[in-house]
């Protein structure tokens with residue numbers, strides 16, 4: 467009976483993610499732009515602005531710099547969607563992380579395929595960004611295994627204590643590198659949402675129209691997954707833990723917006739050094755703590 | 760209004776402006792005027808942009824640059840000449856190196872006057888540009904989008920500089 471219910475629930479979660487995921491992601495990025503504008507004392511765009519942007523991009527004339535860039539970007543989207551679906555189905559976190567990495571690899575490859583100096587610079591910087599956030603992403607399943615004895619995301623739901631009690635420093639390290647994953651300041655060196663940077667649209671320089679629209683949709687799916695991982699640290703078998711998870715996600719979201727608005731872009735060496743030092747120190751301490759208890 | 764009009768992305772190019780108009784263009788994106796409430800984003804990338812804002816006149820050096828930026832933009836696209844210099848050459852019109860306004864190289868859809876242009880005029884010009892963008896989007900959808908008519912700039916294009924007409928200089932110049 468357990469297995470039957472579990473598989474039924476996970477199918478519902480998967481379908482909800484596939485259908486509602488981009489919608490929620492779009493709202494998150496719309497609210498993000500609004501919050502950012504308010505922090506700067508502006509009125510800001512409507513909350514549905516990302517939706518208008520993507521619709522407009524699809525109505526632009528079709529053109530691409532080469533024959534393969536669309537394929538690469540679409541594959542990246544596919545990987546990101548499968549990763550998210552697997553996560554919300556309560557599947558294996560290791561595979562989720564690997565699929566996310568594969569998705570970013572395809573984004574990098576698509577930028578390289580454009581063969582223009584700006585895309586190249588953006589792709590190289592995206593590589594460095596991936597290197598910055600990948601250690602903590604790979605250590606997340608380790609933390610999960612040490613605590614729950616399983617790599618499955620749904621193993622957290624049957625626990626009495628949330629993951630964050632056993633892995634608080636893992637959580638903080640994840641929070642620290644989240645701007646890199648979201649391509650936000652201070653770790654937005656590969657591409658940015660604001661003009662007047664030294665490299666404005668590195669990664670996406672040569673993507674136009676529908677190619678860029680697919681990138682945006684991928685961002686919507688990814689942002690839901692990224693905040694989903696935040697929620698994973700909080701949920702337990704108790705019903706109120708879901709409310710707690712949502713509250714913590716909102717707090718993290720506001721914190722991200724604040725950090726994005728208060729920090730300038732840092733150099734790649736600083737990106738790598740700070741994220742690795744924070745990841746290694748925090749995770750080593752946390753792991754030692756888990757082993758000796 | 761469809762989503763094309765709700766999300767006009769801008770790329771700004773400074774021809775040989777005195778910088779007066781550029782500062783006003785930037786002023787339009789500050790919190791006081793906040794053009795992002797209309798969905799306007801200053802992209803800094805012609806391949807993403809719908810609207811090209813040109814400030815300053817066109818000279819022999821920047822002709823290929825203006826042409827390339829225009830060609831890299833995807834249809835539907837709109838060009839707005841910001842300030843007297845971009846409209847006609849302004850006070851630099853008779854300089855030895857000045858070819859004229861932006862319209863000697865690319866078809867201009869909206870002429871926004873002023874020396875320097877005021878941020879309010881820029882916003883008005885962008886709103887006007889959005890209307891034209893809408894028409895062009897519909898035309899693109901119905902496959903009736905036509906090459907813009909450049910005959911009204913013919914007198915500027917007939918001006919002779921160094922033994923060549925402006926039109927010849929514009930069509931012969933390329934980057935590299």
Ligand code: SF4
Nearest residue numbers: 777779842843844874
């Ligand atoms: S119109 Fe006036 S302010 Fe603008 S670039 Fe020309 S001279 Fe400068």
